[in-house]
Amino acid sequence: MLTSRVNLLKSRSYTEIDKLEKSGNSPLSNTSVKQSAKQAVWTLAEQFEGKLKGVSFELLSRGRKLADKLGVKLISVLIGDGVADADLEQLIKQGADRVLTVQDPKLAGFLCELYAEVLCGLIKEYEPAVLLAAATSSGRTLMPYTAIKVHTGLTADCTELDIEEGTGHLLQTRPAIGGNIMATIKTPDCRPQLATVRPKSSLPLPADPKRTGEITHIPFNTAVKGKGVELKGYRRSLDGSVNIEEADVIVAGGKGLKKGENFAMIRELAGSLGGAVGATRDAVDRAWISYPHQVGLSGKTVSPKVYIAAAISGAIQHLAGIKTSETIVSINNDPEAMLHKLADLSIVGDVFQVLPELQKRINKRNNH
Numbered sequence: 001m002l003t004s005r006v007n008l009l010k011s012r013s014y015t016e017i018d019k020l021e022k023s024g025n026s027p028l029s030n031t032s033v034k035q036s037a038k039q040a041v042w043t044l045a046e047q048f049e050g051k052l053k054g055v056s057f058e059l060l061s062r063g064r065k066l067a068d069k070l071g072v073k074l075i076s077v078l079i080g081d082g083v084a085d086a087d088l089e090q091l092i093k094q095g096a097d098r099v100l101t102v103q104d105p106k107l108a109g110f111l112c113e114l115y116a117e118v119l120c121g122l123i124k125e126y127e128p129a130v131l132l133a134a135a136t137s138s139g140r141t142l143m144p145y146t147a148i149k150v151h152t153g154l155t156a157d158c159t160e161l162d163i164e165e166g167t168g169h170l171l172q173t174r175p176a177i178g179g180n181i182m183a184t185i186k187t188p189d190c191r192p193q194l195a196t197v198r199p200k201s202s203l204p205l206p207a208d209p210k211r212t213g214e215i216t217h218i219p220f221n222t223a224v225k226g227k228g229v230e231l232k233g234y235r236r237s238l239d240g241s242v243n244i245e246e247a248d249v250i251v252a253g254g255k256g257l258k259k260g261e262n263f264a265m266i267r268e269l270a271g272s273l274g275g276a277v278g279a280t281r282d283a284v285d286r287a288w289i290s291y292p293h294q295v296g297l298s299g300k301t302v303s304p305k306v307y308i309a310a311a312i313s314g315a316i317q318h319l320a321g322i323k324t325s326e327t328i329v330s331i332n333n334d335p336e337a338m339l340h341k342l343a344d345l346s347i348v349g350d351v352f353q354v355l356p357e358l359q360k361r362i363n364k365r366n367n368h
């Protein structure tokens with residue numbers, strides 16, 4: 001299976017690595033780099049504006065455990081632009097044995113087709129055993145696309161990963177059927193084994209200043225066009241949203257808020273707590289707030305320290321996105337609301353009385 005897959009990939013028109021190899025300039029011509037990367041565990045680092053994102057380090061703690069069990073190297077792969085070697089070294093200090101990076105101004109912003117072409121080229125060349133990415137917007141877009149291109153499987157949104165005794169297969173565990181069961185999935189026939197991991201579902205390893213490893217820069221072949229897709233630029237969200245996946249505090253509102261204007265209460269409270277604003281799908285569907293705020297099965301998975309749910313019933317699809325929150329506070333006037341059952345702190349009351357009171361007390365505390 002592996003042989004036929006590799007042959008199939010070889011027939012593809014990916015040119016970057018091939019051209020460099022032929023010219024003798026490729027870092028991949030270095031067989032020691034190639035050997036150590038072969039059958040290794042890879043984690044896909046993420047960057048924004050030249051800074052590594054926290055998920056890059058979370059993935060390394062997952063990958064380290066798998067690589068140690070398999071007795072192979074752990075390699076952090078970064079596609080992007082402007083990330084300094086000093087920052088890449090941090091990936092080594094926090095678990096990676098080696099960093100492979102392709103950087104170019106054209107790769108500064110995430111473009112699925114372009115990133116996939118680069119990533120598929122690396123996979124073709126190095127043949128990793130496992131590739132883990134974060135279940136962020138870009139990870140969730142890039143990985144299915146890549147899986148199709150390299151003819152392998154993908155398990156999305158894993159909460160647990162392990163290695164099967166005897167076979168060495170990756171065991172990929174994730175919630176299934178709306179979070180009612182945990183399913184463990186393996187990919188025995190195809191390589192690499194691809195999985196995405198929920199952000200904030202693991203802690204980064206502490207930095208070990210004694211750890212050393214190599215950083216290999218692979219030149220970006222400008223002939224790689226990403227199927228004619230071009231990034232013209234990006235704008236920050238106009239409603240001031242932050243990345244709720246990274247937030248430590250989230251105040252979220254649901255349909256019980258009655259109208260979009262009432263999200264002002266949620267925004268004010270979130271602002272006072274230095275947090276982000278979340279929402280249910282019902283609130284988003286009513287255009288009270290934009291989709292990037294949606295939490296749940298078809299929205300984002302969040303793991304804040306505190307999740308305050310205001311007038312949210314606690315449908316299974318919403319719960320699927322908040323289960324890993326450290327502390328859940330539910331404000332709902334229905335004592336039977338499902339979210340009250342899961343919450344660490346339940347406030348049974350009218351959201352239009354509870355939220356202003358809470359705000360008043362927090363303002364008082366903040367002013368002291």
Ligand SMILES: Cc1cc2nc3c(=O)[nH]c(=O)nc-3n(C[C@H](O)[C@H](O)[C@H](O)COP(=O)(O)OP(=O)(O)OC[C@H]3O[C@@H](n4cnc5c(N)ncnc54)[C@H](O)[C@@H]3O)c2cc1C
Pocket residue numbers: 253254255256257279280281282283294295296297298299300310311312313314315316317318321331332333334337349350351352
């Ligand atoms: C395939 C699929 C995917 C989905 N994905 C998602 C998803 O990603 N995220 C998501 O959230 N949903 C998702 N849903 C929808 C989900 O099933 C629910 O419909 C939704 O979560 C309900 O949102 P809600 O809690 O805002 O509304 P409701 O269920 O209507 O709950 C409103 C709550 O507000 C309370 N309330 C009303 N007035 C007040 C008041 N004055 N004070 C206090 N409390 C009050 C009520 O008691 C009630 O509990 C999905 C559904 C499907 C089928």
